[in-house]
Structure formats: C-alpha cells, structure tokens
Amino acid sequence: MQEQKDRLAGMLPEWLPPGAAIVTLLAIVSSALLAVGASRPTPNEKAMWTFARPHYLMYEPRVEAWNKAAAKDGRALFDLRLLSLPAMERRMMASFLGDVPCADVLEVERRGVSRTFGGPVESVGFYDLTETLKKEGLLEEINAPSFSPWTTRGHIFGLPHDVHPVMLGYRADIVEAAGIDVSTIETWEDFARVLGPLMDTTGDGKPDRFLLNMWETNQDHLELLLLQAGGGFFDEHERPTLDSEINVHVLATITTWLGGPKRIAADAPNFSAVGNKLKADGYVLASFFPDWMGDIWKHEIPSLSGKMKLMPMPAWEKGGKRTSVWGGTMLGIPKTAVQKPGDFDKLWAFCKELYISDQFMRDLYREGGIVTPVKKYWSDPIFDEPNAFFSGQPAGRLYINLAPLVPNRNSSPYNTFAMYRTVDALVKLAEEARRAHEAGEKNAYDLPRLKARAKAFLGEAQKQVEDVLKRNVFLAEVGGAS
Amino acid sequence: MSAAHSSAGSGFRSRLAPWLFLSPFLVCFALFTLYPLVQSVVLSMQTTFGPGATKFVGLSNFRGLMGDPLFWTALRNTCIYTLGSLFIQLPLALGLALVLETPGLRGRSWIRLLLFSPSMVGVVFAAMMFALIFEKQTGLANQTLNAMLKPVGVDWSLDFGWLQQHVMSALIVASLWMFVGFNMTFFSAALQNVRKDLIEASVVDGAGPIRRFFTVTVPAIRPVAGFVVLMSVIGSFQLFELPFIMFNNTAGPDNRAMTIVLYLFQNGFETGDLGYASAIGWALALILLVCAGVQRLTSRGEEASA
DSSP states (O other): OHHHHHHHHHHSOTTSOHHHHHHHHHHHHHHHHHHHHHOOOOSSSEEEEESOHHHHHHHHHHHHHHHHHHHHHTOOOEEEEEOOHHHHHHHHHHHHHHTOOOOSEEEEEHHHHHGGGSSOGGGOSBOOOHHHHHHTTHHHHBOGGGGGGGEETTEEOOEEOOOOBEEEEEEHHHHHHTTOOGGGOOBHHHHHHHHGGGGOSSSSSSOSSEEEEOOTTOHHHHHHHHHHHTOOSBOTTSOBOTTOHHHHHHHHHHHHHHSSTTOOEEOOOTTSHHHHHHHHTTSEEEEEEETTHHHHHHHHOGGGTTTEEEEEOOBSSTTOOOOOBOOOEEEEOBGGGOOSTTHHHHHHHHHHHHHTSHHHHHHHHHHHOOOOSBGGGTTOGGGGSOBTTTTTBOHHHHHHHHGGGOOOOOOOTTHHHHHHHHHHHHHHHHHHHHHHHHTTOTTTTOHHHHHHHHHHHHHHHHHHHHHHHHHOGGGGGGTSOO | OHHHHHHHHHHHHHHHHHHHHHHHHHHHHIIIIIHHHHHHHHHTTEEESSTTSEEEOTTHHHHHHHTOHHHHHHHHHHHHHHHHIIIIIHHHHHHHHHHHTSTTOTTHHHHHHHHHGGGGSOHHHHHHHHHHHTOTTTOHHHHHHHHHHGGGTOOOOTTOOHHHHOHHHHHHHHHHHHHHHHHHHHHHHHHHTSOHHHHHHHHHTTOOHHHHIIIIIHHHHHHHHHHHHHHHHHHHHTOOHHHHHHTTTSOOGGGTTOOHHHHHHIIIIIIOOHHHHHHHHHHHHHHHHHHHHHHHHHHHHHHHHO
16 A cells, blocks of 8 residues: 555655645546536527527527528528526526626516616616617507517617507306306496306305406516506606505405405416316406417316407406506617627627518417517408417407507516515405404495505505615616605 | 755645645635625625626615515514424424334334435425415315315315415425424434433433433433524525425515515515625624524533533
8 A cells, every 4th residue: 555655656746745636636637527518619609598488499490590591691690599587587687797798689578677777777788779779660660568668768678579468368158158248348347247147156145256367466467457557666757656546446446356245356376287277167257368378278278278258358447448468578689799890780680580570470479379569560361360269269350459558568677576565565455354354344345445555555565665766876867766 | 955955845745735635625715605705795885786887885785674674574584484493393303203212113214214205305396385285275285174174064265375374384384394304313313322321310210201301311412402403593594495486486475475585585686686685695694693602602501501
C-alpha cells in the first residue's frame, strides 16, 4: 500500500499532494463533462418559445414550412420549443431582470406579460412594437381590445393572438327538453327566473342541480363578470378601482347566487376530473365559455358533444354588454434578441407570418376553436361551419358577432394581486351572508345589506392595493403610486 | 540549504493543502451562499426592477411589512400550523414510537415501514391527493363521512367546504399523514437508547408506567426531542408546497392558506417586488433565529440542571 502511494507520489510534482491531484482531476473531468453536455448546439439561428402544447402542435408544421422557404431565400431559421408556463415565465423574468438573452420570440400569456410592466417603461424587456404596428396599419386591422393587455403607458409590446370573447355554454338537451327558449333571456335576472324551475328535479323543494358554474373562489369567473359589468380592478390610468359602485353591485349580486333563497350557482372546477364529472352529470347547467374552452371540453368531456349550445352571456341590465373576455396570449420580441440592425425585421417577419396569415387564422379556429383578432378574416366562411359539439351551431360566427364588444383588459403588474384581494372580499361577503342566513336572519341576502358590506370589504381591498402600489416608485408616473 | 528549502516547502505545502481541499467548497459557498445573502440584504433596502431600475428605499420595505395586514395573516397562519405540528404531530409521533417499542410487538418492522412510507412520497403528490380527498361533492372525506353518518341519522353535507372554511385543519391533517411517521423514527431511535438498567431500577423502586415515562424516558430522549422540535418549527415556518398545490397556486379563500414563504413567493415572483420579498425573507430568518435561540437556551438550562 505504502509502495503504491510512493509510486503515485513519484509521478506527481512535489508541490501537488496525491489527494489534491485526485480532487483536481475530478473537478476537471466533471467540469468538462458539464461543459460538453450544456453546449448542445442550436441547429437554427433563432428560437421561439411557447407555453401551450396545442399551440406547439399547431405551429410545428408552420415553422417547418417557414424554415424550408427561409433556407432558400436567406431568411432566419427558427427552432420552436415547448416550455411549461411557469418555467417559461420564470426564464423570461430572469432574462429581463438580469438583462441576459432568452429566446428570440416569446409567446406569453396575459398574466406573465403584465409582470414585465412593473418598472419604468424603458426597462420593459419586450421590444416596443407601437410604431411598427402603426406604420403597417395593424392597429386598425386588429380588433382594438386585443391590444389592451399588452399596452402599458401608451406603448404596445405584443402582437395579439386572439380576442377570447366569452359566451355561456349550456346543457341544451336538458333546457330544450323542458321547453325553455333561451332567446327570452336578456339579463342575469331573466336567466335565474327562466331556468330556475330546472334546479329541483325531484320535486322535494330542494335544488338538485344548479344553473351556473361559479363559486366565490374562482377568480377568473369573478374578473370576467366584473369586466362585463364595466367594472374591474384598475381604470385606464392604472389607478385602482376595487371599491367602485359597479364592483360593489356585482359582488353583492353574485353573493345572492352563491347561497340563500336565490342560490343558482355551484362549484364545478374547470380543468379537473372532479369538475368534469359534475358537468357531465348535469350538476351545473351553464358555464362560462371563452372561444378556447370548447376545444378543451370536446377532449375532456366528449360525452357532452351534441348536448351543449352557446348563448350570449346575460347582461347586467337591459341593453347591457352580452359578453366578456377571459385569458389572452401575445407574441413578443425580447429586446435582448435585437442586437444589430436587421435583427428586428427578421423576427418581425416571422411573427407576422405566424399570427397574421390567413392559414394561421384557419388553423387557429379549426384546431383550437379560437377566433383571430384580424378583422379582415372575420367574413371567412370557415366561421359559419356548424360545430358538432355545440349541437351544430356556427360557434365561430357567434363569437365573432361579440368580438368587437369585448371589454378592455388591464395590463397592470398588480392585476393579479388586485384580483386576489377582490376574491378575498367576495369570500368574506359570501361567508358572512351564509352564516347570517344559517343563524335565521331573514334579510341576510337582501341586496342593500350585501352592498353595504361589499363596500366595506372592497374598501379594505382597495387600501391594500394602494399600499402595494405606493411601494413601487417606478409607477408613480402613471398615477398608480400617489 | 537544500534541507532548509525542503522544510520550507513542506511547511508551505502543509499550510496550503487544507485550503486547497477546502477551496471548491469555499468558492461555491462564497458564490452561491455568501454573495446572495449579502445581496439579499442590499435588495431588501431597494425597490428594483432589474439592474437598470433600482432605487434605494432604506428601511421602508421593513416598515411596510410591519403595517401589512397580509404579512400578519401569513405569520398568524404559519404560527397556527407550527403549533399544530408541535402539539398534534409530535405527541402522535412519540405515541406511535412508544407503541412500536412495546416489547413483544409482532410485525414491528412492517408497521414501521407502513408509518414511515408517506414521508417518502413527494409533498406535491401528497398535496394533490389531499386536494382531491377534501373536494366538495366527490371528495373521499365528505363521501365517507356522509356514508358513515347516514345510518345514525346525521346528514353530512357533501358541500362541506374543507378547502374553503377549514383550511388549516385540512393542511394539518395532510401534514400529519406525511410527517408523523418520519418523526416517529427519531423518537423510536431515541427510545431504543434509553438505558434498560434505569428502567429496571425504576420498576424495582415501584414506579408505574406513567411515572417511568416522565422520570426516565422523557429525560433520556430530551436531546432528540429538542432536535425534532427545532426541525419541526423550521420546517413548519418554511411551509410552501402543501398549500400552494392544495389551493391551486393561491393562498386559499380569504388567504387562509397564506404562509410566510408563500407570501414571499407571491411578492417576489408574481408581483415582481424582489426588494419586499427579500425583506420578508429576512423577517422569516429573524423569527427562525429567535426560535433556535430559545431552543438552545432551553436545552442549555436543562443540561445545566442535569
């Protein structure tokens, strides 16, 4: 043993002990392995990241076709990569905050984009597209509300992917079997009155099913109802408006849907097996249906094909808005991808080919049920094709009819925070009413009483949002921080 | 000259060698622990949005924290969960360990494996499982209670909102399932090391099982119990994945599942306020330091009295 040790020591310089030599060797070998493994060459010059598998599958052949053509005429070639939404958003934020490159083109969802708007407008990580969109006439060509989530302080940072109008999807098999004509429904009040008799199927005076898939904890449903009513979390100057009269009215009314004598709503969670079962069983008769939802139901609850129909959302008052908006996606170019003259043009050409072409419009509708925001395509006969899932209705046309009426979405980086605080207010209100009702208080669900309490809870929420905004010294310029 | 040179060389080698061996760790520690630690102190006194947008705000993030109702909600929830861990989970773990150490118990290894196995399951998996168990209408908890109580005339509502009105109970139940067996193994090991001669002597002196437990067993397992308590407190204060997954990436209805780390995450990675998130991180570190200090003082007092 000693002999072996001496022999090893003899091979090494005097200043390097055998132990240190082994550690150094291991460090060199492992570093080399890591370096080789990490430097997988990117076959193409540019990279695009997306977060949704259906989008990825839809874009794959289009990117391939682009690359084939681009290889001939010297345009940039692209690699398409699919990342999970949180992973992509974190890499994007790390890139923007650390000023290091990520992909050259990013397809991002609304909430991820608004997070990039927290600093001074010049430090937003996306390339400002405002002038380009103006110059190319795309501001007029694309449905105006589709720009709202990608706009901050007058600058537009994304090319819109969609409109996402919301309708109500209802169980036509049950409703029509009862001889009910939904065209007589204009307001939420009508909705409860006309469909109300369908809730008690056994005749024991207790509801066995509910009219609407809605619960106080569902932030998306709450936001779309607030937007439909003309409310929301921020005004056009990004000042918080949580305790506005419209929001107070909506929260109080929703509370009457969630409990008490006028209860019409129940919780059948979206994107879950539990919720799908409840929907398939007819536990809830109607759900909010943005244009992208139909494709999800078609795959997740195929048993409902031919049993569903779409109708415009009931309005908050006669003559009111019959739609809202849920979600949103854009294509953006990170500033780090534009290093030298000509970079932007190469990337922009790819973005337009992907989002603005007539082929994309068809793929988007055929494969995802999503209507394009490019208005010139709205007259295409593809949108008049009958949709088997919706009992033969021309779903595309129904959504397009509502597309120009879609409300603007806010792009404040504090939108999610404000939404959670508004949900907190609704949860408190609903639970307080439920407790009072169970304690035998007759006026627990009286609207004036609920409104007074909603005002108080929303006032607390407003204060919390204002406090958070005050901390952000960069947004003082937009009036958010006073 | 040559001998002097050789001796100097060997002295240099013996001084250098430890540093050479330590250097990989020291470099990594400095780069990935020390630097971020110092940087997070700096960050906690800034409002920042990337390197190009940073403003020094002094202690205003910490002042904001003191008046932030959500931080206090998070702290209150975390404390309730910690107390649940200490006063339900640990006694249960100790009780199970005592049962397992009963002489003559058959199938001891299998029972130990059975009780320990939930801790081998990932927290994310457990959280998803309990989210399904506590669902309204279709959840196992409500369905079971409904079926069991019906024969005795109780109509258990399938709409009972475990994940709405009983958030902390749901979280504590889930954590009991996951960690009771894990803590039991520590107590089990400690119980195996209790000196048999002391137990026999106490039996000879006429001590009953309860007296034996408090006068012989408890003092003997105290160092291990102290360690388990400290680890549970630290683990409980770092609670994040369980509520995050169980409540679908939110803090639950009316922030009932908001914990300090979840609030830190929301501020740092959802709102993008890294300065405020750093301040929350340092507040959490301070709380844990106080807990560790208290534990240390208590155990030192016990050692002195022993």
